[in-house]
Amino acid sequence: MDIWKPNVTVAAIVEREGRFLLVEEETTEGLRFNQPAGHLDEGESLVAACAREALEETAYEFTPTELVGIYQWPRPQGDITYLRFAFAGRLGAHDPTRRLDTGIVRAVWLTPEEIEATQPRHRSPLVWQCVRDYLAGRRFPLDLIWSA
Numbered sequence: 001m002d003i004w005k006p007n008v009t010v011a012a013i014v015e016r017e018g019r020f021l022l023v024e025e026e027t028t029e030g031l032r033f034n035q036p037a038g039h040l041d042e043g044e045s046l047v048a049a050c051a052r053e054a055l056e057e058t059a060y061e062f063t064p065t066e067l068v069g070i071y072q073w074p075r076p077q078g079d080i081t082y083l084r085f086a087f088a089g090r091l092g093a094h095d096p097t098r099r100l101d102t103g104i105v106r107a108v109w110l111t112p113e114e115i116e117a118t119q120p121r122h123r124s125p126l127v128w129q130c131v132r133d134y135l136a137g138r139r140f141p142l143d144l145i146w147s148a
Contacts, residue, residue: 006072006083010050011037011126012062013088013134019109020131021091023057026103027123033115034123035086035130036062036107045147050087057100058107061092067140069133071126086130088139 012035014021022033038053040046047064054062064087074081100107110118115131122128 006081008040009037009082009084010040010046010053011035011084011086011130012050012054013068013086013130014054014062014091015134016091016109019111020115021058021060021107022110023107024105026105031105032123033118033121034127046085046145047142057104059095059098059100062089063092064089064142067142067144068130068138071129073124073126084126088134
């Protein structure tokens with residue numbers, strides 16, 4: 001008997017001077033926009049996973065400081081349900097010589113209007129929803145998340 005489990009992911013909501021850091025990535029549906037995001041690895045904290053994914057996908061250091069929200073999204077295909085933890089935080093140094101993760105075409109800074117306008121090319125509806133929640137001021141302290 002198979003036991004159903006959601007895929008736990010993390011996402012970095014990175015804002016600088018009114019623009020948000022997104023990645024353009026290769027998917028089975030073509031090139032799509034997403035936040036720097038990825039899966040939680042075994043033994044890793046959610047905060048550490050978010051910092052790691054942001055660095056691997058954008059070459060920017062990122063320190064999560066607040067939780068923006070927790071999102072549950074079943075893909076329309078019905079094969080996978082994602083449980084996403086989205087974090088806001090501090091942007092650190094950029095290493096332009098660092099190679100981006102496999103499948104990432106580029107990191108790009110977009111305005112909220114540009115993000116809203118590109119919704120048909122988003123990896124999921126969570127991309128715009130996370131930005132909207134961030135812009136609405138949704139922030140929760142990291143101590144909301146307990147980890148052993």
